[in-house]
Amino acid sequence: MRPLSDIKGIICAMVTPMHADESVNLEGVRRQTRRQIEAGVHGVFCLGTNGEGYILSHKEKLQVAEAMIDENAGRLPVYVGTGCVSTRETVELSMEAERLGADVLSVVCPYFAAASQEELYRHFAEVASAVSIPVLLYNIPMRTGVNLSVDTVKRLAAIPNIVGIKDSSGNFDQILQYIEKTPKDFIVLSGNDSLALWTLQAGGKGGICGIANLFPRIMVSIYESFMAGDFASAKRASDSIRPIRDCFKLGNPNSIVKLAANLLGQDVGPCRRPFYTDDAAVRQKVLEVLSTNYSEQMREARA
DSSP, X not given: OOOGGGSOEEEEEOOOOBOTTSOBOHHHHHHHHHHHHHHTOSEEEESSTTTTGGGSOHHHHHHHHHHHHHHHTTSSOEEEEOOOSSHHHHHHHHHHHHHHXXXXXXXXXXXXXXXXXXXXXXXXXXXXXXXXXXXXXXXXXXXXXXXXXXXXXXXXXXXXXXXXXXXXSOOHHHHHHHHHTSOTTOEEEESSGGGHHHHHHHTOOEEEESGGGTXXXXXXXXXXXXXXXXXXXXXXXXXXXXXXXXXXXXXXXXXXXHHXXXXXXXXXXXXXXXXXXOOHHHHHHHHHHHHHHOHHHHHHHHO
């Protein structure tokens, strides 16, 4: 088992490459895994929001996780998203991911049906008791309809293998409270790329970042510059992702990431319908943003 000190830095929330017919492109998973390792990220993460874990079958999820774990070959920590609507399926998928060799599990809050804080506590506690590897809570209330309260996270932090939380709420005050009200060794990661630097400054450990699919070296430089004491460089890198993040208003954010990745020559295919941005005006706008703000990265990506 990897030491908890390895859970840090910039972890790429990787897209799941697909063929034109929306079938999973496992060679694409391997190719993107290699690309992230070569770019210097500190971990790779499959089956999250950007990875379309919500729309893949159980079998497909295992295929993607297995391909990433095998291609990674122990070089970086591999994070696998195993959160499902039911506790039973989450436990089953989590146990299977552990058997495949996942280093860390990311477990999103159950979604669709409203869950109380007590139900959330019991859900996460049962999942954690079924596995021996570290578990990260995943809070993304705009997608799940429920927010993990600070008090609930504090309770869950007492469970030995619940080691941290990825927060994608966009609520920085809540991130601060997660840091302040949990033990010092509890790991807080930003799921909002623009808050990764500020989370580090507040005492968090980094971020699980979708923009790393596009510009992994920029995202890595945020962490590396900050750790080297060069806050000005870290902030410049953080500020530089604002133009592409502003494109998220044009559609579903993870569909915009995949569209931009394709425009950068990464050939990751479409999002699975109905979540597929195939609008000429949106495509043109994203291309303009990339060409205007990231011309150097476009040349490198296409080289």
